[in-house]
Amino acid sequence: GQQLNQSPQSMFIQEGEDVSMNCTSSSIFNTWLWYKQDPGEGPVLLIALYKAGELTSNGRLTAQFGITRKDSFLNISASIPSDVGIYFCAGPGGSQGNLIFGKGTKLSVKP
């Protein structure tokens, strides 16, 4: 089945650094979603993108819907310890239009 390629798989950064991660698909999407999962909890929606080229921010987080409609990017500025978790991208690439997920980027922040 269709898959989303998310990279990097993991990141170890120093507090205060900026973070970038991305997600690519083999087919065109009309929606890109970014989720964060805190340890021991369910994923929570961070940002939803609905238009190619769209740039949307949520606090220190900024996500972009790629022009080709086959990719999306998430940036975190000035990271803090509570940014630790797993970040997932998702798009409606499954059968009957259901969402599929990337394998996640695990972020660790060193104080």
Place this chain on the structure above:
Amino acid sequence: NAGVTQTPKFRVLKTGQSMTLLCAQDMNHEYMYWYRQDPGMGLRLIHYSVGEGTTAKGEVPDGYNVSRLKKQNFLLGLESAAPSQTSVYFCASSPRRGRVAGELFFGEGSRLTVL
């Protein structure tokens, strides 16, 4: 503001036992899903439903059954539990946006251990 509620939160089973995980959502969403999450494997879709009375297989359906008799509930059953089914299970729901699913809202997870 309950959102998506999963019960139970934790369960320990012996191999061969059966159990049912219950998911309830109060957002009137059309789509509901069951995922399992294992270390390094991301979220893998077990079964899903696009509406009351309908279910479909996801990526890893073997060993599981589901039912959606009411729009707000989605049940995941294990008829004969195996150690390979030790995992954290997440239920999610989403509204329909045109012909595709909208953003998913997840429950807090159910941690299942099969001995």
